[in-house]
Amino acid sequence: MRNIVKEACVETLDEAILAEKNGADRIELCSRLDLEGLTPDRNIIKDVINSVKIPVKIMIRPREGDFVYHGQELDLMKDEILYCKRINVSGVVFGVLKEDKTVDLKTTRFLSDMATGLEITFHKAIDEVSSIFTEIDRLKSIQAVTSILTSAGAETAVKGSGTLKQMVYRYKDQL
Template sequence: MTYIREACVESIEQALVAEENGADRIELCADLDAEGLTPSRELILSAKSHLNIPIRVMIRPRAGDFVYNNAEIKQMASDIAFCKEAGVNGVVLGILKEDKTINIDAVEKLAEIGKPMKFVFHKAIDETPAILESVKSLRDLGVVNGILTSGGENTASEGIQKLKNIIALAGDMEVICAGKITTTNLEELHREINAKAYHGKRIVSGLE
């Protein structure tokens, strides 16, 4: 198997179907209609006890932008500590400043709390003014294990060239390509991009 298929799910039922149909990893969220929020602690524990594949948990306290106040960052820290205790594989989050650049200080603090879990910076990176600069700053920080991105475009297929540039820059970070990737276009995209991981709500069959 040349790449990882990460299924984005919001229930234990979806997670089990994804695992059964060949997903290599789960991103567990609540409320996918709002692009994914932090799931309940019950759901995290249930997924941990039922699944045999790695689970990464979305840490996002509310819908809307990715500029968080101190109370929200405190909530994120508490959720990350819970995930670490629950033994999940990693957490997925993104924090920006008012000017849409990455809030490096907050990322560093939250990554520290989560160690040794995997720490993935999500599609908030697609909103930053200079995506390749953002990738470099995360790479140089040395605490981020992965980036979830569609190359700053609406879909991975529109972002192919940028995704290839991001992979070339990312160093040891895993670039997880996202953006309307499904069972029908995955192989074709992989031939173009040659990434190590792909992410989607329909990345394996049975999740339609």
């Protein structure tokens, strides 16, 4: 049987400390969870890293809205990933799509290369694609991406539970 990992998605230092105290196995640190999560402030990242003992993944998402990024946004994402590497976070969470709602493999590879040595989770951008299984199959070509954060294209994981079960069965230990 597979171990269940309890990850707490938090926005503040106090929430991170409380999550660890209450048994979380790891933290995903974001700002603006009401917008599906944005990159948190560097001071909060540093404070959380210095205050908890469990692994911390950082959301890399420069703005709300779609997951199509260009130019300065990608530069900002790269800079945030490199900062996260410097301060020894355990991983980063990001997702990049093309205008046609497919995974932007080229940009995902680029950002993954920047994040070498960190755990990489592909963000809920996968929920915006038109064919989730096709795009996961494509995403698997990037070996550095080891997990996907998804509600299976539904509003919530509970509503997407049927598709999530299919994903678990289909991909087992691949992601």
